[in-house]
Amino acid sequence: MVLPSLKLPELIQEIRGAKTQAQEREVIQKECAHIRAAFREGDAPQRHRQLAKLLYVHMLGYPAHFGQMECLKLIASPRFTDKRVGYLGAMLLLDERQDAHLLITNSIKNDLSQGTQPVQGLALCTLSTMGSAEMCRDLANEVERLLLRPSPYIRKKAVLAAVHMIRKVPELSDIFLPPCTQLLRERHHGILIGTITLITELCERSPAALPHFRQVVPQLVQILRILVMSGYSAEHSVAGISDPFLQVKILRLLRILGRNHEESSEAMNDMLAQVATNTDTSRNAGNAVLYETVLTIVDIPSASGLRVLAVNILGRFLLNSDKNIRYVALTSLLQLVQSDHSAVQRHRPTVVECLKDPDASLSRRALELSLALVNSSNIRSMTQELQGFLESCPADLRADCASGILLAAERFAPTKRWHIDTIMQVLTTAGAHVRDDAVANLTQLIGGAEELHAYSVCQLYNALAADISQQPLVQVAAWCIGEYGDLLLSGSCEEAEPLQVQEEEVLTLLEKVLQSHLSLPATRGYALTALMKLSTRIQGDNNRIRQIVSIYGSCLDIELQQRAVEYNALFRKYDHMRPAILEKMPLVEHGGPQDDEAGEGKEEPWNPNRESQSPTKTPTANLLDLLDLLNGASGDAQPPPALDLTPGGSLLHLLDLPSTTPSLAPIPGLKVFDREGLQINLSFVRPPEIPALLLITATASNTSKSDVTHFVCQAAVPKSFQLQLQIPSGDTVPAQGGPPITQVLRVLNPNKAPLRMRLKLTYNHFGQSVQEIFEVKDFPPDTWQ
Numbered sequence: 001m002v003l004p005s006l007k008l009p010e011l012i013q014e015i016r017g018a019k020t021q022a023q024e025r026e027v028i029q030k031e032c033a034h035i036r037a038a039f040r041e042g043d044a045p046q047r048h049r050q051l052a053k054l055l056y057v058h059m060l061g062y063p064a065h066f067g068q069m070e071c072l073k074l075i076a077s078p079r080f081t082d083k084r085v086g087y088l089g090a091m092l093l094l095d096e097r098q099d100a101h102l103l104i105t106n107s108i109k110n111d112l113s114q115g116t117q118p119v120q121g122l123a124l125c126t127l128s129t130m131g132s133a134e135m136c137r138d139l140a141n142e143v144e145r146l147l148l149r150p151s152p153y154i155r156k157k158a159v160l161a162a163v164h165m166i167r168k169v170p171e172l173s174d175i176f177l178p179p180c181t182q183l184l185r186e187r188h189h190g191i192l193i194g195t196i197t198l199i200t201e202l203c204e205r206s207p208a209a210l211p212h213f214r215q216v217v218p219q220l221v222q223i224l225r226i227l228v229m230s231g232y233s234a235e236h237s238v239a240g241i242s243d244p245f246l247q248v249k250i251l252r253l254l255r256i257l258g259r260n261h262e263e264s265s266e267a268m269n270d271m272l273a274q275v276a277t278n279t280d281t282s283r284n285a286g287n288a289v290l291y292e293t294v295l296t297i298v299d300i301p302s303a304s305g306l307r308v309l310a311v312n313i314l315g316r317f318l319l320n321s322d323k324n325i326r327y328v329a330l331t332s333l334l335q336l337v338q339s340d341h342s343a344v345q346r347h348r349p350t351v352v353e354c355l356k357d358p359d360a361s362l363s364r365r366a367l368e369l370s371l372a373l374v375n376s377s378n379i380r381s382m383t384q385e386l387q388g389f390l391e392s393c394p395a396d397l398r399a400d401c402a403s404g405i406l407l408a409a410e411r412f413a414p415t416k417r418w419h420i421d422t423i424m425q426v427l428t429t430a431g432a433h434v435r436d437d438a439v440a441n442l443t444q445l446i447g448g449a450e451e452l453h454a455y456s457v458c459q460l461y462n463a464l465a466a467d468i469s470q471q472p473l474v475q476v477a478a479w480c481i482g483e484y485g486d487l488l489l490s491g492s493c494e495e496a497e498p499l500q501v502q503e504e505e506v507l508t509l510l511e512k513v514l515q516s517h518l519s520l521p522a523t524r525g526y527a528l529t530a531l532m533k534l535s536t537r538i539q540g541d542n543n544r545i546r547q548i549v550s551i552y553g554s555c556l557d558i559e560l561q562q563r564a565v566e567y568n569a570l571f572r573k574y575d576h577m578r579p580a581i582l583e584k585m586p587l588v589e590h591g592g593p594q595d596d597e598a599g600e601g602k603e604e605p606w607n608p609n610r611e612s613q614s615p616t617k618t619p620t621a622n623l624l625d626l627l628d629l630l631n632g633a634s635g636d637a638q639p640p641p642a643l644d645l646t647p648g649g650s651l652l653h654l655l656d657l658p659s660t661t662p663s664l665a666p667i668p669g670l671k672v673f674d675r676e677g678l679q680i681n682l683s684f685v686r687p688p689e690i691p692a693l694l695l696i697t698a699t700a701s702n703t704s705k706s707d708v709t710h711f712v713c714q715a716a717v718p719k720s721f722q723l724q725l726q727i728p729s730g731d732t733v734p735a736q737g738g739p740p741i742t743q744v745l746r747v748l749n750p751n752k753a754p755l756r757m758r759l760k761l762t763y764n765h766f767g768q769s770v771q772e773i774f775e776v777k778d779f780p781p782d783t784w785q
Contacts, residue, residue: 005034008053015060028062039070048074048085055089068093068100075107080118083111087122096132105135112142117151124157128164136165140172147179152188159183159194166201173206184219189236189246192223196249203256214257217264221271224250228275239283247275251292258300265300272297276309281316287325291317291332298336308343311336315347323359330354330365337372338705338736348373348382355389364397371404379412383422390429398433400767402426406438407709411732416449420456424473428463431470437710439475446480447585454487456480458499461488465509469518475526478513481506482530483584486537503538507531511548521557528552528560532567536579546571667782673772676765677704678733680713682776684783692752694783696745700733704765708733711763713743718756722748733763755779 006014011031018024031053038050051070058064071093074086094101104126111123124146127139143165146158162176176198183195202209227242227250236243254272258265275293280286290313297310314336317329333351337344351373354366367389374382383405390401405426413419423442426434446456460477468474481488488501513519513527531549535542549571552564570578673680678700685695702708711731717723728743749755757779761772 005038005050006031006053008049008056011053012056028057028060032057032062036066039066044077048082051085051089055085055092058092064093068098072100072103072107075104080116083119083122087126090126091129095130096135101130101132102134105138108135109139109142112139112146117154120146120154121157124154124161128157128161131161131164131168133168136169136172140165140169140175144175144179147176147183152186152191155183155186156188156190156194159191159198163194163198163201166198166205170205173202173209176202177209177212180213181216184216184223189243193246193249196246196253200249200253200256203253210257210261214261214264217254217257217267220250220254220257221268224254224271224275228271228278238285240280241283241285241289244285244289247289248292251275251289251296255296255299258296260301262301265302268296268300269302269306272302273306273309276306276313284322284325287317287320287322291328294332298339307340311340311343311347315350318347318350318354323357323362326354326357327362327365330362330369334365334369334372337369341373341375344369345373345378348378352382352385355385355393360394360396363393364400367393367397367401367404371408374408374412376412376414379408379414380418383409387422387425387429390426395433398430402430402434406434406441410441416445417452417455420445420449420452421459424459424463424476427470427473427476428467431472434472439472439479442476443479446476447483453484457484457488461501461506461509462499464513468513468516471518471520471523474513474519474523478510478523478526478530481510482526482533485530485534489538503540506534507544507548510534514548514552521560524552524557524560525563528563528567532570533582536582542571668780670776670779672759672776673761673774675772677735678702678708678763678765680759680761684780686783692748692750694747694749694755696747698743698745699740700742701737701740702733702735703737705735706766707735707738709764711741712761714760714762715745716758716760717747718753720749720751720753721755749784752784755784 011027014027015024018027035050035054038046043050047070051067051074054064054067054070058067067089071086071089074082075090077083077086090101090104094104108123108127111119115123124143127135127143131139143158143161146154147162149155149158165172166176180195180199180202183191184199186192186195199209199213203213224247227247236246238244241247254268258268272293276290276297279289279293281290294310294313297306311333314329314332317325320326320329330351333344333347348370351366351369355363355370357363357366367386370382370386386401386405386408390398390405393401406423409419409422413422420442423438423445427438427442446452449456457480460473460480463473464477464481485506488499488506489503491500510527510531514524519527528549531545535545546568549564549567552560553568555561555564570581574581667684667686669684670682671679672682679702681699681701683697683699685697687693687695698713700708700711700713709732711728711733713725713728715723715725724746726744726746728741730741733741747755747757756775756777758773758775761770763770
């Protein structure tokens with residue numbers, strides 16, 4: 001005998017009445033025991049009631065796997081009440097990871113071919129929910145037959161089942177291509193929206209279906225026109241927008257069909273313009289339709305006027321009070337800024353206003369878009385706005401904002417003085433958040449602008465006297481005071497307010513930096529070196545400087561201690577050499593004509609790419625540094641002869657070779673690097689007058705959508721070779737196939753040994769710092785034989 005058990009309403013009431021989780025578990029365990037006993041007894045009339053209770057227990061999160069086989073028995077039953085609960089149980093308890101689901105394939109096939117409409121609907125719903133790839137292949141023909149049945153209810157269910165089949169088994173697309181064209185003529189809303197979804201899946205997963213459905217673009221345009229102009233069905237309107245769900249589905253399908261196809265795009269251009277101009281933007285449903293319209297316009301080869309209209313719609317979104325809509329607009333404009341830069345530029349004031357939004361995600365997106373909008377014509381105004389934002393932005397945005405300003409200034413700076421002022425302002429405002437190379441870039445920039453040495457040292461001295469907490473600013477100021485302290489003391493800065501500074505004031509300020517608990521070891525190193533350089537630039541006694549330096553001879557920091565000991569040795573043993581050793585750093589070589597700002601007395605446009613991006617080194621130091629990259633890989637090779645650096649030496653004759661070489665038999669090129677659009681190709685030339693010399697031209701190109709910045713290429717060869725790197729043509733590789741940058745590598749191979757080379761690439765791409773080290777071995781034989 002089956003023990004008496006609760007009915008489903010009674011079970012629900014008792015579970016809800018449980019005051020603790022333990023009571024609930026007790027009730028469920030007791031009832032599950034009754035359900036198992038009923039299943040074992042085989043009480044067919046009550047089986048569906050027991051399974052219904054088990055499904056409720058399953059929805060509460062308790063195990064119910066022992067009811068899977070009962071689902072199969074109920075599905076095979078001829079009674080509708082059994083089939084209804086059986087199919088529901090199959091959808092909840094079975095999935096394609098369990099072999100039991102394959103046992104219901106025959107039952108579903110019988111119900112699809114012989115059952116009544118309610119039973120066919122249950123079978124189609126179950127197939128759409130948990131049908132595996134094997135079930136879809138077995139039942140595809142049955143579903144295709146039901147797509148053209150007279151009953152709209154069955155056709156709607158069959159369309160949804162077909163969508164599931166295409167997602168599971170894309171190769172079944174050929175079966176469903178013919179019925180889709182006929183189903184587009186349906187007036188039934190459920191069938192039509194399901195058909196649009198089915199065609200979208202077919203086009204996305206089967207490229208062969210695109211030509212077939214491009215023929216129905218006029219039909220889709222006509223359906224969309226009816227929706228926009230006269231409405232499709234009043235019961236499906238939302239907030240006055242005629243069936244926005246169907247409109248979005250059609251627009252998404254048109255975007256797929258019109259992508260890279262001129263004829264289809266022309267057929268839908270007029271309709272897209274009507275949707276864009278006639279849709280109400282006061283409701284969220286209208287904004288959804290407009291956003292999908294914008295995505296369709298920018299993704300197909302549409303007319304330029306239509307693209308401007310799409311950008312203007314996004315500009316109106318920026319004025320919306322809904323933060324989600326503004327965020328979507330900023331994200332979309334950021335994607336369009338490369339292809340439609342001038343159209344996006346019209347909304348620059350609105351984008352800048354979004355920087356002030358208290359929402360962190362909005363301000364971050366606005367910052368990214370603002371930095372993308374900077375160009376040579378608006379660099380001054382945009383930098384002013386961004387610097388204002390930098391002063392008040394959240395801490396997590398300061399690093400991105402500061403780095404963006406520095407990159408924009410480096411790329412579009414109109415003059416050297418403006419560039420220096422901008423970097424100094426960033427260092428003053430957010431010095432702790434700038435990139436690691438900001439100090440080196442500014443010192444290099446100041447060193448190469450001889451006419452601005454006095455101006456720079458005066459400005460940096462004032463900034464250092466006002467605040468010593470910003471470490472990058474303190475480092476640059478200490479370096480500049482050490483190099484050009486004589487200009488500071490002489491008061492020769494004509495472009496700034498007269499500044500009278502005494503020697504004791506400068507020494508006191510540097511000593512304050514050394515003693516400050518805020519100073520990093522690197523900052524103290526800058527200050528100590530500045531004091532040493534001032535010892536050759538001031539007119540008074542150097543005793544105070546000697547005393548300060550000697551104190552750090554016992555410093556716990558090894559680097560600082562080593563500097564102090566070496567500087568003390570200069571004072572004691574090599575005082576006669578100190579002025580020569582502590583001379584000013586040599587000027588950075590220019591890659592273009594010299595600026596004439598000082599001679600003309602006004603600021604002239606300046607190109608940041610004129611200046612070398614790598615510090616000046618002697619050929620010997622450059623060679624030794626590069627050999628370190630190989631980590632002694634060729635230690636058994638014979639070292640090259642000593643480099644002759646005299647005016648008549650062979651190395652200088654080697655370096656004096658012209659960059660343009662005579663026409664020779666071509667040597668095949670070599671691609672050595674390809675990652676995320678950045679490619680490095682090597683081309684080779686061997687001058688006939690020096691057979692042992694190989695000229696390698698490294699060409700860096702970029703096909704991605706983001707610039708590659710701060711690109712540096714280093715190389716090393718075994719010790720039996722000699723290597724010299726020329727200054728590269730730039731350090732930024734423009735996006736989307738812009739002008740590449742080149743660098744010449746001169747390799748001397750007197751032994752004609754097979755060439756091996758290790759390359760080290762460092763650069764910034766997509767906002768991330770990248771470093772790649774790899775070895776190149778497969779050089780063409782003509783490069784060394």
